[in-house]
Amino acid sequence: MTDWITRAREVAAQLAVDAVERDRANKTPFAEVQLLKDNGLVTLLGPAEHGGGGQTWETAYRVIREIAKADGSIGQLLGYHYLWAWAARLVGTDAQIAAVEELYTKNNFFFGGAVNPRDSDLKITQDGDELVYHGHKSFSTGSKVSDLTVLEGVLEGTDDHIFAIVPSKQPGIAFHDDWDNIGQRLTESGSVTISDVRVPWSDAAGYVDRKFQPLVYNTLNVPTIQLVFTNFYLGIAQGALESALAYTRERTRAWPYGGDDKASATEEWYVLEGYGDLQAKLWAAEALVDRAGAAISPILHAPREDLTPEARGEVAVLIAAAKQRIVDTGLEIGTKIFELTGARASATKYGLDRFWRNLRTHSLHDPLPYKRREVGDYALNGRLPEPTWYT
Missing domain, CATH: 1.20.140.10 (Butyryl-CoA Dehydrogenase, subunit A, domain 3)
Known part of the structure; x- marks a missing residue:
């Protein structure tokens, strides 16, 4: 753990230099997320066999804390990334877990999430072997700085919530520049419109033969x-x-x-x-x-x-x-x-x-x-x- 905390403190020291100016500017933190990637913090929880840190959540929580000392927004982004990177393990099947963890770790991908279960404003319909997401989410933390986005919606005609991980950069996902709150200004937490984003049923997290397997x-x-x-x-x-x-x-x-x-x-x-x-x-x-x-x-x-x-x-x-x-x-x-x-x-x-x-x-x-x-x-x-x- 010590080496990772030291690395996080070194990154935090770089973020602290212009934290006040960046907070005022409220610009999309592409450079800040790249800094996290370049220092291996994005794949801290990733499997070692795929080039990840293979660390525990106890270490991840401490790393989040160190980054947030210098910049609360970037600390939040990193923390949300860790959660969404773990999403497949939380609700997915063994095969889905293996695929997602290899994908994000090998590619050093950063996660965002369009998940707000309080608002059932993202609907899912079925089209053969595909699920089709369409609607709107008020908050999508990570949005434009993410490589992958976790979607959550309700299957039409049911009460079933279905999570899926999709590429962030695609025609069906439009992130809006409407996050301008008094704090956490660099978290890219604005709204998002989802239009005809298609996911194979096989990618529905935790579903086997279209039935969720609860734990x-x-x-x-x-x-x-x-x-x-x-x-x-x-x-x-x-x-x-x-x-x-x-x-x-x-x-x-x-x-x-x-x-x-x-x-x-x-x-x-x-x-x-x-x-x-x-x-x-x-x-x-x-x-x-x-x-x-x-x-x-x-x-x-x-x-x-x-x-x-x-x-x-x-x-x-x-x-x-x-x-x-x-x-x-x-x-x-x-x-x-x-x-x-x-x-x-x-x-x-x-x-x-x-x-x-x-x-x-x-x-x-x-x-x-x-x-x-x-x-x-x-x-x-x-x-x-x-x-x-x-x-």
Whole structure:
């Protein structure tokens, strides 16, 4: 793991150089994704026999975090890529898993995903031995920087959701330049129109003879990506605190009117108290996030048939707890750092606001109170969360 973390930190150092300028420009991050590819981070989870890193999810989560310290958007893109690269393993057949993992690893392909099960706006019809996807998705993270896209839709006349992996660059997929939110601005998360995209029935993930073959393991998609969220949230919060500490060391001035004058802001009692409080909370959140990563990684790499509903529920509760803790802590850090750095730190050239904007934007993905309720129901009543598209 250590070598991969070191490599991720080297990439992050390059991203940090112009992170503020790139956030403002809001340009499609082709160069940033190429940087991930060139450093082997895209194929970190790929099988070693195909040239991949052969690493575990525990390592992948740590890598996501390191990238997000420098650039939350690129951390999100990499995390989503890891999830979608694992999608075949989550829901596919053994043959589909082997084919997808060889394809993306050998070609160093980057994944995006047009998946939003809350909106049933992508329909699937049958045409002989083919499935035909058509419709619209409000969000398609990765869009124009992706080589492969995971599609999800509902088969006409049924309640069956079908996932398929298709080339991103084709006439039937039109990515729209309509992602212009206050945070995570480089994630290419705008809408997409799907027109007559055809997929052989044999590529319908997890389907054999047009029937889905369910496993408890299939339901790990939500805990896995929720911990992706949690790790790039943690990286954003760590980046915010590190940036603020550096600013205070270099630029913050001591307050001369408090009756306890100090020569340097680094000796101000309220500055020391403030940073001490934030650092302690961040260390606590990090410990919980690491515990969750250590819990789910062996499950993700174990034989898929071995997973029980109870084991799945236990890890889902732990991830829900980690997510709520880092969201609360990260948002507090993103706000509090301005009180500790001083008025001049609010200048746009320093970009300290981007950390709060990034975390605030993505943490709205699904309501945090529902995660608190899951943990509370487990603590009070011993009930494990039932798998849904968001739990």
